[in-house]
């Protein structure tokens with residue numbers, strides 16, 4: 001009996017330690033400097049949220065199977081496959097991916113909610129890199145409301161500020177870390193979007209869940225933002241632990257011809 005149990009026990013320990021390693025890499029806390037460390041004979045990559053002694057914040061979420069999506073309450077699920085692998089004789093590993101374009105940290109183009117803009121070709125490839133890159137303000141919004149005109153007014157964002165990332169209750173609730181899509185997230189109500197368009201110079205609107213628009217005003221708020229084709233929406237930002245204030249934001253996405261949305265990589269630099 002014990003002869004039979006002991007290899008099983010070893011196996012169990014092995015699989016437990018693999019689980020622990022993958023769990024810690026999904027939620028990294030190490031802010032190490034090396035991209036790779038040796039511990040014994042185990043090669044272990046270090047994943048970082050902050051670089052250059054705190055001057056660079058990665059505000060992009062990792063794309064992971066258990067992240068929330070519009071499409072399902074079960075999370076994103078498998079998005080990566082390895083059809084060619086060194087294990088089955090290939091010279092290199094080559095993976096393939098399949099993703100909804102509005103997955104994780106992503107950008108919306110005007111064609112997302114306007115059929116005639118879509119048909120005319122206003123895809124993510126037409127978005128202005130100057131809007132997506134430059135000085136930006138990270139602000140905290142009141143936690144007890146959606147972003148209404150009244151809330152926008154109370155933020156006193158000065159004229160001339162062109163890029164604002166709005167941190168909300170969504171970050172406190174850790175919504176992007178939960179698999180289930182949560183419709184009670186905080187976003188812009190239609191009057192908040194209108195207030196922003198009419199009273200500020202903001203052209204880049206960033207937010208910390210999968211939509212800038214509150215679920216109850218999903219389409220109306222998007223229409224207000226995207227109608228002028230000047231405002232760019234970046235959604236699903238990872239603003240956890242970043243001090244509010246002024247930064248340089250840098251956002252770049254792949255040039256997906258014909259796509260009305262795309263995953264995007266965003267960083268903040270001090």
Ligand SMILES: *[C@@H]1O[C@H](CO)[C@@H](O)[C@H](O)[C@H]1NC(C)=O
Nearest residue numbers: 081082083084085086087088
């Ligand atoms: C190669 O192996 C991977 C798993 O490593 C598998 O998913 C894939 O189907 C295999 N491809 C072929 C051509 O056998």
Ligand SMILES: *[C@@H]1O[C@H](CO)[C@@H](O)[C@H](O)[C@H]1NC(C)=O
Nearest residue numbers: 082084085086087088092093
């Ligand atoms: C190639 O993929 C296999 C999985 O099939 C993995 O075990 C191996 O480490 C990969 N090789 C490299 C060089 O990444």
Ligand SMILES: *[C@@H]1O[C@H](CO)[C@@H](O)[C@H](O)[C@H]1NC(C)=O
Nearest residue numbers: 143144145146184214215216
């Ligand atoms: C924001 O609006 C959503 C509906 O879109 C609602 O479920 C949620 O409770 C609101 N949040 C706050 C903080 O008022």
